[in-house]
Amino acid sequence: MQELLDRYARYLDVERSLSPNTIRNYTTDVLHFLNFLDLEEVKSLEDIDHPIIRNYLGQLLDSGTVRGSISRKMSALRSFFQYLNREHLVENEPLALISNPKMEKRLPSFLTSEEILSLLAAPEGSTPHGLRDRAILELLYASGLRVSEIASLNSKDVNVENRQLLVWGKGSKQRMVLMGEPAAEAIADYLENGRPKLAGDQGSDALFLNRYGRRIAQRRIQYMLKKYAKLAGITRRVHPHMLRHTFATHMLDGGADLRVVQELLGHTDLASTQVYTHVTRSHMRSRYLQAHPRGQEKEWKASERDRSQE
Numbered sequence: 001m002q003e004l005l006d007r008y009a010r011y012l013d014v015e016r017s018l019s020p021n022t023i024r025n026y027t028t029d030v031l032h033f034l035n036f037l038d039l040e041e042v043k044s045l046e047d048i049d050h051p052i053i054r055n056y057l058g059q060l061l062d063s064g065t066v067r068g069s070i071s072r073k074m075s076a077l078r079s080f081f082q083y084l085n086r087e088h089l090v091e092n093e094p095l096a097l098i099s100n101p102k103m104e105k106r107l108p109s110f111l112t113s114e115e116i117l118s119l120l121a122a123p124e125g126s127t128p129h130g131l132r133d134r135a136i137l138e139l140l141y142a143s144g145l146r147v148s149e150i151a152s153l154n155s156k157d158v159n160v161e162n163r164q165l166l167v168w169g170k171g172s173k174q175r176m177v178l179m180g181e182p183a184a185e186a187i188a189d190y191l192e193n194g195r196p197k198l199a200g201d202q203g204s205d206a207l208f209l210n211r212y213g214r215r216i217a218q219r220r221i222q223y224m225l226k227k228y229a230k231l232a233g234i235t236r237r238v239h240p241h242m243l244r245h246t247f248a249t250h251m252l253d254g255g256a257d258l259r260v261v262q263e264l265l266g267h268t269d270l271a272s273t274q275v276y277t278h279v280t281r282s283h284m285r286s287r288y289l290q291a292h293p294r295g296q297e298k299e300w301k302a303s304e305r306d307r308s309q310e
Helices: 002-014 020-039 050-062 067-086 113-120 128-143 147-151 181-199 218-231 240-253 258-265 270-291 297-309
Strands: 164-168 174-178
Touching (some): 020 050, 113 240, 147 240
């Protein structure tokens, strides 16, 4: 089975051009299912049928696995069986009549303008690490890049003068991304005063380096963001994708065209970007209810009653 998993992982990498994170998640989910088959004493992949898949789903639900994780596991299994069918290793499609559990529709969370300003001001700018961290935070907010895209940037991909970046996104798709002046200045400062000290004699092509002069890891960026959010006094859980949500929401709040935001985010499907229009509408409603006298009906009636009694 391990050899089969290794072949499947190579297929996801070479032929589907999925990110290392996605490949790791898919193979981990498939391995979890294969372990379930061992416990159920299923001897062959050909023996897997709809009842077995439904039993697996039931076990996931009974164990308290959240619906988002279950949906991801089902996607991994669909991909795995598509690969098995393609390689003529099985002929059955046990997931053909299985639908993913209905997901709760949640709007993406984002930071307010005040929160994002506090976050961007949190790094200490005089040290190489501080210069790097400030540049990363500014770029996350200015560009809406995924954390994987930030970590994989090379120095040659950045044009500070034109404030542009060449990014390789999901599926190895290339796109041009813009950034504002503060982000460009932060990157220029880092390139001049921070990166050379971090690089040492390593000679790495990576834009953002760790303390050993090698490419910074995604987990390090996640940890860094958590640390600076705490320093900024933000009590909510802050993660890199929240800055991507913040970028898109603030762009649409500022009047940007939906198609432009779609292109900048690297979304293939416009529907993926449209969720942010729901966020801005929800935000607009919240601001209206806070600001307009008739928005807060109870408070308005109370004030009217008080005035009438004077």
